[in-house]
Amino acid sequence: xxxxxxxxxxxxxxxxxxxxxxxxxxxxxxxxxxxxxxxxxxxxxxxxxxxxxxxxxxxxxxxxxxxxxxxxxxxxxxxxxxxxxxxxxxxxxxxxxxxxxxxxxxxxxxxxxxxxxxxxxxxxxxxx
RNA sequence: UGAGCAGGUUGUGUAAUAGCGCAGUUUUACUGUGAGGAAAGUCCGAGCAUCACAGGACAGGAUAGCUGCUAACAGCAGCCGGAGGCGACUCUAGGGCUAGUGCAACAGAAAGAAACCGCCCUGACUUUUUAGGGUAAGGAUGGAAAGGCGAGGUAAGAGCUCACCAGCAGUGGGGAAACCCAGUGGCUAUGUAAACCCUAUCCGAUGCAACACCGACAAAGAUGUAUUCGUUGGUCCGACGGUCUUGAAAGGUGGCAGAAAGCAAUAUGCUUUUGAGCACCAGCGGCGACGCGGUGCAAAGAUAGAUUAUUACAUUUAACAGAACUCGGCUUAUAGAUCUGGUCAUUUU
RNA sequence: UGGGGUGUCGCCAAGCGGUAAGGCAACGGACUCUGACUCCGUCAUUGCAAAGGUUCGAAUCCUUUCACCCCAG
Numbered sequence: 001x002x003x004x005x006x007x008x009x010x011x012x013x014x015x016x017x018x019x020x021x022x023x024x025x026x027x028x029x030x031x032x033x034x035x036x037x038x039x040x041x042x043x044x045x046x047x048x049x050x051x052x053x054x055x056x057x058x059x060x061x062x063x064x065x066x067x068x069x070x071x072x073x074x075x076x077x078x079x080x081x082x083x084x085x086x087x088x089x090x091x092x093x094x095x096x097x098x099x100x101x102x103x104x105x106x107x108x109x110x111x112x113x114x115x116x117x118x119x120x121x122x123x124x125x126x127x128x
Numbered sequence: 129u130g131a132g133c134a135g136g137u138u139g140u141g142u143a144a145u146a147g148c149g150c151a152g153u154u155u156u157a158c159u160g161u162g163a164g165g166a167a168a169g170u171c172c173g174a175g176c177a178u179c180a181c182a183g184g185a186c187a188g189g190a191u192a193g194c195u196g197c198u199a200a201c202a203g204c205a206g207c208c209g210g211a212g213g214c215g216a217c218u219c220u221a222g223g224g225c226u227a228g229u230g231c232a233a234c235a236g237a238a239a240g241a242a243a244c245c246g247c248c249c250u251g252a253c254u255u256u257u258u259a260g261g262g263u264a265a266g267g268a269u270g271g272a273a274a275g276g277c278g279a280g281g282u283a284a285g286a287g288c289u290c291a292c293c294a295g296c297a298g299u300g301g302g303g304a305a306a307c308c309c310a311g312u313g314g315c316u317a318u319g320u321a322a323a324c325c326c327u328a329u330c331c332g333a334u335g336c337a338a339c340a341c342c343g344a345c346a347a348a349g350a351u352g353u354a355u356u357c358g359u360u361g362g363u364c365c366g367a368c369g370g371u372c373u374u375g376a377a378a379g380g381u382g383g384c385a386g387a388a389a390g391c392a393a394u395a396u397g398c399u400u401u402u403g404a405g406c407a408c409c410a411g412c413g414g415c416g417a418c419g420c421g422g423u424g425c426a427a428a429g430a431u432a433g434a435u436u437a438u439u440a441c442a443u444u445u446a447a448c449a450g451a452a453c454u455c456g457g458c459u460u461a462u463a464g465a466u467c468u469g470g471u472c473a474u475u476u477u
Numbered sequence: 478u479g480g481g482g483u484g485u486c487g488c489c490a491a492g493c494g495g496u497a498a499g500g501c502a503a504c505g506g507a508c509u510c511u512g513a514c515u516c517c518g519u520c521a522u523u524g525c526a527a528a529g530g531u532u533c534g535a536a537u538c539c540u541u542u543c544a545c546c547c548c549a550g
Contacts, residue, residue, distance in 0.1 A: 006432075007432090008432060043432085044432095052168095052449070052450085053168090053449080053450050054448095054449055054450055056450095057436095057450060058436095058450095061436055061437065062437075064147095064148095064436090064437085065146090065147080065436080065437040065438080066437090068146085068147075068437090069146095069437095069438095094437090094438070095437055095438065096437090096438065096439090
């Protein structure tokens with residue numbers, strides 16, 4: 001896919017799950033963690049629990065289409081690893097609806113991340 | 129018109145915007161192309177690859193009416209036997225318990241060559257009863273009781289005799305065979321082989337995570353020419369090998385999208401050969417599966433895994449559902465639409 | 478993708494052609510002033526993942542399907 005880097009190693013997925021912030025919704029769960037590279041890397045998880053191969057493929061496509069639309073609008077301060085986890089109802093959604101949900105989630109998580117960094121920064125200042 | 133039977137086809141379409149994989153080229157933009165009838169389950173059969181260009185025996189496994197079709201098969205076609213349906217038609221693991229062994233709980237006298245009750249005869253005692261023998265017609269148990277049923281026959285009975293029916297053996301006729309038909313004979317030991325087993329036929333093992341090649345690192349140790357070691361399966365034989373073992377590890381390409389060769393160069397083309405390739409035919413042969421012949425087609429080939437997302441219209445929401453080395457089948461899932469050919473009943477002519 | 482295995486009460490499980498053992502838990506009762514421990518009893522009921530078949534008889538044998546688990550990168 002053009003200009004779209006995907007996460008490939010299991011290590012990187014685990015990093016996103018354990019260190020990253022997450023926001024949940026009945027249709028989509030988003031994990032977000034900053035990486036040290038330029039540009040975002042995304043990963044999509046569709047487990048066997050959500051349905052058959054047709055359902056998994058469909059939800060993967062919908063998420064990818066939604067991300068491509070969302071990427072145009074949001075300005076990321078730096079590179080992030082983003083992992084999207086599909087839910088059973090994801091395949092029934094339209095990608096336009098999913099866009100709005102995803103946009104909210106990512107903006108929320110970016111704020112959280114920024115807030116956390118400021119806190120850390122202050123703490124370090126105070127201790128020193 | 130109603131009910132019912134068998135079989136086939138299709139498996140959303142169109143437009144706009146944005147986007148992805150692969151191939152090609154005038155190389156970064158265009159052109160072409162891009163999921164299924166089951167791609168599924170992985171239940172069979174093959175190709176292909178490696179191990180000896182795959183050998184023998186045992187073990188193990190598979191199949192099981194007959195004849196054909198097929199590269200092969202547990203598939204398909206036609207037929208035979210059996211079961212069901214008024215019928216169209218459907219279903220059918222359908223070799224052998226008279227080769228041997230095992231099992232048949234409980235009940236019942238007895239589950240394999242049987243006497244509990246009953247019936248009959250004889251003896252004892254003669255009030256009841258009791259001993260021996262004969263008897264498979266009746267009772268009781270059971271899924272199953274020694275061919276079934278009727279008549280003759282008898283002390284009572286019994287294929288003891290006879291008619292019909294079932295089964296077995298051998299005879300004659302028909303058929304390619306399963307098998308069918310006819311008459312003869314002796315008079316018959318139940319069920320179970322999807323129990324062990326026997327018979328016939330077939331099967332070497334491992335699966336593309338097979339396997340081949342490329343690039344790059346470090347080098348060490350052991351054996352000593354055969355009753356050892358290693359190389360492929362459970363075992364043995366046989367065969368082959370001289371070198372074998374080990375450390376660290378991770379990647380790429382091919383296999384893989386019909387194959388091979390040639391020709392041409394504003395392109396993705398053309399030609400030839402080849403293959404269990406696919407589709408079609410008012411062609412030929414065959415009842416048919418199918419074969420022969422002819423014509424046409426053959427461009428999904430990913431590798432964290434492309435083949436789409438959104439909107440509008442049609443008619444509503446399309447059902448089951450996503451290729452991973454490739455084919456032939458089987459099985460299972462499947463909304464709706466549609467076509468063809470039989471059958472039965474009723475009404476009208 | 479390929480290979481292998483398992484489904485029996487709420488849980489752990491035995492049984493592998495002839496009435497579905499046992500333990501824990503649960504429920505009822507006894508003991509106790511009450512609770513625990515202990516003792517006694519009940520608990521699969523047309524059923525052994527589901528559907529067909531073989532058999533007199535199937536959890537067990539055969540076929541198909543479903544769910545789950547393990548191994549191989």
